[in-house]
Amino acid sequence: MLDILGLIIFGAVIGILARLVLPGKQNISALVTVILGILGALAGYYIWGAISNKGDTSGVDWIRWIISIIVAAVLVTVYGSITGKKRV
Incomplete structure (x- = not known):
């Protein structure tokens, strides 16, 4: 259960940071931001694991x-x- 909560928090942080690096304003909800952040976090971990053996x-x-x-x-x-x- 703690892993799921950690993933949600980590996904929220990643989603917010992702929106901050993009220019303009993205008109998406907080829930979508968290979901996309979680997907980005999981993909980032997978990609880094695939290209690195650390x-x-x-x-x-x-x-x-x-x-x-x-x-x-x-x-x-x-x-x-x-x-x-659209971005504003």
């Missing part, structure tokens, strides 16, 4: 965070283009 690190793994934010930003952009919600 495994778990003792500190903050900045590369995983950056990859997760980039993936979530792409997902926010794709979601906005599919739903037709």
